[in-house]
Amino acid sequence: MRKNSLIAYLRTKRVLFILCGILLIAGTLVLAFAWSAGLIGGRITTQTFLKDTPKTYPAGYRRAHGKGICFEGTFRASGKGVPFSIARVFAQQKVPVAGRFSLGSPDPYAPDNSTRTVSMALLLTADDGEQWRMKLNNEPFFATRDAEGFLKQMEAYKPTPATGTPDPARVAAFLKEYPEAQKYVKWDATAPWTRSFAGAQYNVINSFILIDKNGKKQAIRWSMRPHAPFTSWSVNQRKQASHDFLFEDLKKRLKKGPLYWDLVLTLAEPSDPVNDPSQVWPENRRQIVAGTLEVSHVFDQTNGGCRDVNFDPTRVPKGITLSDDPVLAARAGIYSHSHSDRVREIGYGKATDAVGKPKNDNPKNK
Numbered sequence: 001m002r003k004n005s006l007i008a009y010l011r012t013k014r015v016l017f018i019l020c021g022i023l024l025i026a027g028t029l030v031l032a033f034a035w036s037a038g039l040i041g042g043r044i045t046t047q048t049f050l051k052d053t054p055k056t057y058p059a060g061y062r063r064a065h066g067k068g069i070c071f072e073g074t075f076r077a078s079g080k081g082v083p084f085s086i087a088r089v090f091a092q093q094k095v096p097v098a099g100r101f102s103l104g105s106p107d108p109y110a111p112d113n114s115t116r117t118v119s120m121a122l123l124l125t126a127d128d129g130e131q132w133r134m135k136l137n138n139e140p141f142f143a144t145r146d147a148e149g150f151l152k153q154m155e156a157y158k159p160t161p162a163t164g165t166p167d168p169a170r171v172a173a174f175l176k177e178y179p180e181a182q183k184y185v186k187w188d189a190t191a192p193w194t195r196s197f198a199g200a201q202y203n204v205i206n207s208f209i210l211i212d213k214n215g216k217k218q219a220i221r222w223s224m225r226p227h228a229p230f231t232s233w234s235v236n237q238r239k240q241a242s243h244d245f246l247f248e249d250l251k252k253r254l255k256k257g258p259l260y261w262d263l264v265l266t267l268a269e270p271s272d273p274v275n276d277p278s279q280v281w282p283e284n285r286r287q288i289v290a291g292t293l294e295v296s297h298v299f300d301q302t303n304g305g306c307r308d309v310n311f312d313p314t315r316v317p318k319g320i321t322l323s324d325d326p327v328l329a330a331r332a333g334i335y336s337h338s339h340s341d342r343v344r345e346i347g348y349g350k351a352t353d354a355v356g357k358p359k360n361d362n363p364k365n366k
């Protein structure tokens, strides 16, 4: 081989070698992105939690807790939270609150007797500009120790087409993998259903950490405890209840005057699990009433207000931080996706009912 053609040959080899290297790196990056987006390898991402929901109802609605009503109110701090946290909300006399009551069902047209889950979402804005957002349910605990368990629970309890009921073998396999969910199943089967938003206690379920002025940390959970007494309905009363019974009841009560809930902080002992929302803490834990929420009036969610808010529970003010509860961490991403999807649908004019236009007038939105 002559010298020139040898050099040309080696150059071609080098170019090929470099090209292969570039392709290998690019391929690896594409695969890594696809894996992290959950497109290959069956990895669970925040999108996995939302994949089934958008087609079941019109655009612009929350992917869960679709039926809701906005409210405004005021939080009055008692001052008893101040020794535990520098968050301004614990000291400020009057904190404005924007909120939302909802049903757990994703369907914005669900009848009020179709689910036992009722919820309260809050956004407190203190005078130092710090916000505290939260979502609370009337359930006292989460079914599973992690968010993947929630997906598996949904899957296991899906009715089979043949019988219209869940497959007992799938349920048994789920309960074997997540034995802690037995507690939730029992609660779900036996606890009375609330007959009013006003008398329900709303629980944060995940754990958070308070930080005081010396940097000392205290793990907590909290509840909004109603001043109105809890009322439940019999199975018959529930069956016969009107479609919007709970929302109508709320409006009627508010015509007579405001409704109140105490913000009750429960302080963890060092032995209490803060990273597992399926585990309740012993009943004798110290509790502090850090203030009282007054709800003064409600208004339709189609008119804005709470409609476009993401009550992301990981948006906490200075003086409160997140625990390492994996369900809390997973929720942030799920809520962000649900929020950006629905707000995008509204922004691009795809939503009709969600923004108060005639119901289902655009078949593309179904």
Ligand code: HEM
Residues within 6 Å of the ligand: 049, 050, 061, 062, 063, 064, 065, 068, 100, 101, 102, 119, 120, 121, 135, 136, 137, 142, 147, 150, 203, 204, 205, 206, 309, 310, 311, 327, 330, 331, 334, 335, 338, 339, 342
């Ligand atoms: C892995 C578990 C969970 C999943 C997949 C999930 C999913 C969702 C989704 C997609 C939304 C709609 C969010 C939006 O568009 O703004 C939502 C709302 C909500 N979630 Fe969850 N959630 C989970 C756990 C929880 C827990 C533990 C609680 C109770 C503490 C909770 C309470 C709520 C409430 C109250 C709302 C309605 C908030 C509002 O009115 O804007 N969720 N959830």
